[in-house]
Amino acid sequence: MTALAALIRRDIRIALRVGVGGGALIGVLFFLAVTVLMPFAVGPDLALLSRLGPAILWLGALLASLLTLDRLFMADHDDGSLDLLVMSRTPLELACAAKALAHWLAAGLPLIVATPALGLLLNLDGSATLAVALTLLAGTPALTFTGMIGAALAVTLHRGGLLLAVLVLPLSIPVLIFGVAASQAAISGPVPFGTPFSILCALSLVSFVIGPFAAAASLRHGLD
DSSP states (O other): OOOHHHHHHHHHHHTOOGGOOHHHHHHHHHHHHHHHHHHHOSOOHHHHHHHHHHHHHHHHHHHHHHHTHHHHHHHHHHHHHHHHHHHHSSHHHHHHHHHHHHHIIIIIIHHHHHHHHHHHHTTTHHHHHHHHHHHHHHHHHHHHHHHHHHHHHHHHTTTHHHHHHHHHHHHHHHHHHHHHHHHHHTTTTTTHHHHHHHHHHHHHHHHHHHHHHHHHHHHHHHHH
């Protein structure tokens, strides 16, 4: 557990350094850019903007998460520390889970913190913004842990960000669908909020179980 805690602290410090990629800052700035530019594209129709607000925030969170996933294993692969993780006594599945958790804390959690301020730009009231933030809190871990599988495949196949996008986007569609559905249910109904929100939580739990094992198997196979 001490080794995993040290790995989480290390990855968070690396993610917060602007000079080595600044994953957390880049994700938040991209999330901000998507949210700020969308009202200019939609126009001055505030009613339409408020209806599209949850989908805009979720789409921005998905793209911001995808933007920073390529650094999940790539930096460790470049400096050789990924080989040390594979050969260490700590199970690789736990190491992958720790790295994904650190990535979510550094790049996913700031998106949730920024949601209340960005909701004002989309004409969302307080309860609607809170509902969207709650769904992001429940759903963004699924984006990270499913994206970890694509990041592991991309780093071992040496195909970079394009392969990562092709692999991760289909896996992220269910999370996006139920995240937006839960947000819309909390705002306007008529579907009860608990139904899509429960499915969203289940997707995060399933990804938390499957993601580390799939990523570890991909890393072992690719680095052999």
